[in-house]
Amino acid sequence: MYRTSITAAFKNLALGIAGLSLVSFSPASAQQSQVPSQSLPSENVSLRKEVQHAVSKGVAWLRSHQDPKGFWSTPDHPAITALALVALVEEPGVQDRPLDSEAVKKGYAYLLSCAKPDGGIYVKDLLNYNTAVSMMALLAANRPEDKPLLLKARQFLIGLQADFNERGKVDNPFDGGIGYGSKEKHSDMANTLQALEALYYSRHLAADENLADRRDLNWPAVIHFIQSCQNLPTHNSERWASGDPQNKGGFIYYPGHSMAGETNLPGGRVALRSYGSISYAGLLSYIYAHLQREDPRVQAVVNWLRGNFTLEENPGLGAQGLFYYYYTLTKALTIYGADYVETTDGRKIKWREDVAVKLINLQDKDGFWVNANGRWWEKDPVLVTAYMAITLEIMQRRL
Numbered sequence: 001m002y003r004t005s006i007t008a009a010f011k012n013l014a015l016g017i018a019g020l021s022l023v024s025f026s027p028a029s030a031q032q033s034q035v036p037s038q039s040l041p042s043e044n045v046s047l048r049k050e051v052q053h054a055v056s057k058g059v060a061w062l063r064s065h066q067d068p069k070g071f072w073s074t075p076d077h078p079a080i081t082a083l084a085l086v087a088l089v090e091e092p093g094v095q096d097r098p099l100d101s102e103a104v105k106k107g108y109a110y111l112l113s114c115a116k117p118d119g120g121i122y123v124k125d126l127l128n129y130n131t132a133v134s135m136m137a138l139l140a141a142n143r144p145e146d147k148p149l150l151l152k153a154r155q156f157l158i159g160l161q162a163d164f165n166e167r168g169k170v171d172n173p174f175d176g177g178i179g180y181g182s183k184e185k186h187s188d189m190a191n192t193l194q195a196l197e198a199l200y201y202s203r204h205l206a207a208d209e210n211l212a213d214r215r216d217l218n219w220p221a222v223i224h225f226i227q228s229c230q231n232l233p234t235h236n237s238e239r240w241a242s243g244d245p246q247n248k249g250g251f252i253y254y255p256g257h258s259m260a261g262e263t264n265l266p267g268g269r270v271a272l273r274s275y276g277s278i279s280y281a282g283l284l285s286y287i288y289a290h291l292q293r294e295d296p297r298v299q300a301v302v303n304w305l306r307g308n309f310t311l312e313e314n315p316g317l318g319a320q321g322l323f324y325y326y327y328t329l330t331k332a333l334t335i336y337g338a339d340y341v342e343t344t345d346g347r348k349i350k351w352r353e354d355v356a357v358k359l360i361n362l363q364d365k366d367g368f369w370v371n372a373n374g375r376w377w378e379k380d381p382v383l384v385t386a387y388m389a390i391t392l393e394i395m396q397r398r399l
Contacts, residue, residue, distance in 0.1 A: 044353070044399045051356050051396045052093050054363055058389040059091050061367035063103050065382060070110030073382040076123045078114040079130045081107055082137035083386035089140045090393045099141060111137060115149055119156030120181075127181030128160050132194035139201050150202055157195045158215050162187045162225070173228040173238055173255035176221030188254040189229050193281040193328075196222070196288040219289060226285045228255045231274050232300050242271035249300030250274020250308070251282035260316035275316030279305055280328035287335055302336075307344040309351075311358045319373035327387045330355060330394050339398075352395045359388055 062084050066072055072084040085107045089099065099105070111134055114121050121134035135153050138146045160181045164172035177187025178195045199217065206214060227235045231247040238255055242248065244265050252258035252272045260273035283301045291298050308315040314325035333341070333351055341349045363369055369388040371378035378384055 047353060047356055048396060048399045050360055051392050051399065054360050055087075055091055055389050055392045055396065056093070057363065057367035058369070058385050058392075059088055062087060062382065062385055062389070066103050066107065070106035072107070072386075073380055075110075077126060077130055078111055078121055078123065079126070079133035080380070080383055080386070081110055082130075082134040083390065084382060085111070085137040086140045087386045087389035087393070089137075090390065092393055092396050099143070108137075108141065112149070115153075119152035119154075119159075121149075121153055125180070128157060128178050128191050129180060129194055131156055131181075132191075132198040135198040135202060139198075147205055150205055154199060154202055154206060155215060157199060158217055160195065161217055161221070163218075163221070170218075170221050170224050173225070175224060176218060177225035177228075177254075186254060187225055189226070189251060189278050189281050189285065190253070192222070192225060193285050193288075196285050200288040222289050223286075223291070226282060226289065227297055229253070229278075230282060230297065230301065231272070231304075232297060235297055240270075240272050242269075244271055247271050247274040247304075249279075249302075249304035251279040251301065253278055258316075259320075273316050274304060274308075276305075276308060276310075276314045277317070277321050277325040277328050279308075279315075280325070280332040283332045283336065284328065287332075293336070303344070306342060309341050309343050309349065311354055317375075319371065320375040321378065322373070323369065323371055323378055323384045323387050324376060326355060326359065327391050330391045334394055334398075352399050356392065356395060356399060359392060363388070 062072065066084070067075070069075065071078070071081045073080045085104060088101070088104055088107070099108075111121065114123055114130070114134065116122065120127050120131045122130040131153050135150060135157075138150055138153075157178070160178045162172075162174050162177050162179065164174055170176060174187045177189075177192040179185060179187045179191050181191075206216075228238060229251050230236055231242050231250050231252070233241045233243045240256060242265065246263070251274055252260075256272070258272040258275065259278070260275035262270050263273050265271050279301055283298065283305065286295070286298050286301070293299070293302075311326070314320060314322045317325075329351075338351070341347075341351045343349065359369070368381040368385045370381040370384050373379075
């Protein structure tokens with residue numbers, strides 16, 4: 001089984017669950033048994049302190065860049081404020097979770113002001129994205145008074161699940177997924193991941209069988225959509241799905257479209273290129289959909305990621321979405337339970353140490369992170385700083 005959270009959202013994802021195995025990201029890990037966790041190595045004490053210092057600088061920068069009205073960066077997208085709130089609430093080394101700080105109280109007040117009667121948490125567009133990420137911030141706060149709002153938000157996300165062509169029948173590659181919920185009508189992997197993550201970490205709230213409105217996702221349809229985005233012809237019947245060595249097992253953005261473009265294969269066939277960040281999103285989505293690590297679809301994406309592991313770029317996209325790549329990589333390897341990545345060329349990498357050092361070196365002296373490449377909003381230092389603070393918070397306690 002994967003290492004999973006048993007209470008509230010990012011808190012336990014960051015802390016991990018004591019007593020589970022230290023696992024390599026490798027084919028052998030599918031059969032690896034559970035053994036008691038080892039003590040944290042003493043040589044990592046210095047790095048853990050450096051990481052904590054980097055997080056503290058990042059969080060301090062976020063605090064100093066909050067709008068007086070409570071939001072961060074823009075009032076139109078509560079998701080950015082939600083990410084900043086998770087970074088603040090989960091800061092390591094803080095004795096008491098800072099829910100009573102002025103910045104956090106104002107941030108949550110703004111977030112609640114975006115809640116709509118339909119259950120969504122948004123302002124005007126990107127309905128799924130804003131709602132799902134806002135749910136993660138509310139779950140991180142772990143306040144009993146937010147439960148009714150979270151239950152409504154769960155039902156809102158569930159209601160966004162796509163069902164094209166004949167209703168109730170999985171007869172379209174986009175069936176089962178979730179899109180932005182506004183302008184873009186089709187499903188995509190990034191939005192499906194956001195929804196699945198919020199639903200996964202809020203599932204304990206819906207455990208009461210007496211809830212009046214207790215719809216759930218069509219889970220077979222969810223899995224259908226995820227595999228419809230995977231370059232794996234054994235499980236994906238779409239004509240574009242390729243089993244060539246460079247793409248097999250990896251993911252694209254949505255059926256028929258890769259942000260990494262196309263590549264020409266021998267024989268004249270054109271393949272849609274798998275790429276890094278969305279392949280980690282695919283792995284996370286399979287985990288949230290409760291596929292086991294022995295499943296061939298899970299093993300296929302693990303093998304693609306092992307063959308394309310790097311911190312120098314977002315594989316297939318270069319600098320585009322680089323910080324989102326670090327963010328999804330860290331979440332995926334953490335919940336998978338991997339302490340090492342065994343690459344296909346024989347390296348055994350302590351990935352947490354490498355990611356931590358990389359991010360420390362990329363941090364500006366003033367405490368923020370930003371991408372020189374502006375694709376997917378990564379020139380916004382608030383967004384990127386929140387990504388990186390959360391990323392370091394997740395890994396810090398297991399360095």
